[in-house]
Amino acid sequence: MSLLVQKYGGTSVGSIERIEAVAEKVIGYREQGNDMVVVVSAMSGETNRLAALAQEINPRANGRELDVLLTTGEQVTIALLSMAFEKRGYAAKSYTGGQVRITTDSAHNKARIKSIDNENIQRDLDSGHIVVVAGFQGIDEHGNITTLGRGGSDTTGVALAAALKADECQIFTDVDGVYTTDPRVEPDARRLKAISFEEMLEMASLGSKVLQIRAVEFAQKYQVPLRVLSSFEEGEGTLITTEYEVEDIMEQALISGIAFNRDEAQLTINGVADTPGIAYQILGPISDANIEVDMILQNVSADGSTDFTFTVHRNDYETAFASLQKTAESLDAREVSGNNRIVKISIVGVGMRSHAGIASRMFEYLAKEGINILMISTSEIKVSVVVDEKYLELGVRALHEGFDLTQEG
Ligand code: ADP
Ligand code: ASP
Numbered sequence: 418m419s420l421l422v423q424k425y426g427g428t429s430v431g432s433i434e435r436i437e438a439v440a441e442k443v444i445g446y447r448e449q450g451n452d453m454v455v456v457v458s459a460m461s462g463e464t465n466r467l468a469a470l471a472q473e474i475n476p477r478a479n480g481r482e483l484d485v486l487l488t489t490g491e492q493v494t495i496a497l498l499s500m501a502f503e504k505r506g507y508a509a510k511s512y513t514g515g516q517v518r519i520t521t522d523s524a525h526n527k528a529r530i531k532s533i534d535n536e537n538i539q540r541d542l543d544s545g546h547i548v549v550v551a552g553f554q555g556i557d558e559h560g561n562i563t564t565l566g567r568g569g570s571d572t573t574g575v576a577l578a579a580a581l582k583a584d585e586c587q588i589f590t591d592v593d594g595v596y597t598t599d600p601r602v603e604p605d606a607r608r609l610k611a612i613s614f615e616e617m618l619e620m621a622s623l624g625s626k627v628l629q630i631r632a633v634e635f636a637q638k639y640q641v642p643l644r645v646l647s648s649f650e651e652g653e654g655t656l657i658t659t660e661y662e663v664e665d666i667m668e669q670a671l672i673s674g675i676a677f678n679r680d681e682a683q684l685t686i687n688g689v690a691d692t693p694g695i696a697y698q699i700l701g702p703i704s705d706a707n708i709e710v711d712m713i714l715q716n717v718s719a720d721g722s723t724d725f726t727f728t729v730h731r732n733d734y735e736t737a738f739a740s741l742q743k744t745a746e747s748l749d750a751r752e753v754s755g756n757n758r759i760v761k762i763s764i765v766g767v768g769m770r771s772h773a774g775i776a777s778r779m780f781e782y783l784a785k786e787g788i789n790i791l792m793i794s795t796s797e798i799k800v801s802v803v804v805d806e807k808y809l810e811l812g813v814r815a816l817h818e819g820f821d822l823t824q825e826g
């Protein structure tokens with residue numbers, strides 16, 4: 418007897434018909450002799466709708482109340498899905514995150530799971546129930562409801578699979594696996610049979626929203642076999658596993674995928690004195706304002722002064738700009754400028770470790786399309802560039818073609 422944890426995303430439970438279809442699908446697996454734990458998201462659009470209601474009442478609503486509101490979306494789908502099982506003659510029981518006792522820290526809207534009590538779920542499984550759990554939510558040590566950040570139901574699924582030692586965690590969504598890049602941007606993108614935890618982690622943190630970053634972190638840490646599959650078509654999907662196992666399944670490609678992030682903005686301060694501590698004086702106030710800095714670039718000019726450029730989340734652009742202007746006054750800088758119409762495009766692949774010249778090939782493919790690179794950053798298994806947002810589609814497609822990603826790798 419195997420234990421499967423399956424997570425169904427918003428589109429997969431987006432209507433009554435689709436919830437009924439999920440029930441049928443889960444029963445199919447159950448009839449093959451598997452114990453089933455099902456994690457669901459809110460119906461598609463519901464979390465956005467709730468967030469917009471809060472925005473109308475109070476744009477600065479506190480995190481605790483926002484979480485009380487946002488978690489209701491998932492409470493609806495767990496109840497409806499459980500009813501669909503009952504109607505078909507299967508015992509089912511729904512749980513909110515708090516009822517399971519998924520304990521998190523108290524960072525509302527972006528809480529981290531600390532522990533999971535699997536006693537209730539195990540008891541229900543033992544007595545033949547299908548267990549249905551609300552994704553994206555938990556409870557802190559004071560009993561406050563928390564949420565895990567957008568896309569957090571993936572993390573609930575993987576964390577439950579780890580806690581219950583499930584045989585596999587299956588993420589059912591509206592695409593039939595992880596692709597070489599977002600198929601909405603590159604229709605020629607190809608489904609990967611498998612991808613390593615490490616590469617998936619890079620893809621997720623560089624902007625591929627197919628899996629929440631923390632879900633991949635959990636899966637890697639606890640070695641949970643993780644698979645992304647379609648809710649709507651049959652198929653084997655994409656297995657996310659160790660690099661070693663990926664090698665067994667498919668030939669290693671130089672580049673596994675292309676990720677992009679539209680949420681970036683760039684800020685520059687020109688003509689500051691090049692003295693020790695200058696980076697701290699510029700970035701200290703940014704970090705004090707709770708703004709995360711992504712890429713950083715510093716240039717020293719011939720006259721000995723320095724220019725400093727960095728990127729932040731687009732939502733933080735105005736606040737960061739205001740803070741930088743203040744710093745510029747105190748440092749007597751020449752000027753401050755910014756651009757919130759930029760994007761980051763990244764190539765990811767463990768194959769880069771053993772092959773030189775990948776970055777220059779990337780620059781060549783972009784140059785051929787006349788795409789100007791504003792910033793570059795590299796690490797062991799990725800190269801990222803910042804470009805004007807108007808080049809996003811063109812850039813992704815040029816790289817996809819250049820690195821031959823359409824071909825079976
Ligand atoms: P769910 O609501 O099921 O959680 P999401 O919208 O969060 O679904 O994630 C699925 C979407 O992720 C797909 O529709 C696709 O547009 C997007 N996506 C981005 N990058 C990739 C990729 N590399 N492979 C597959 N899908 C991707
Ligand atoms: N409903 C939440 C969201 O839209 C969580 C999730 O779907 O994973 O972000």
Ligand code: MG
Nearest residue numbers: 426568626627
């Ligand atoms: Mg998602």
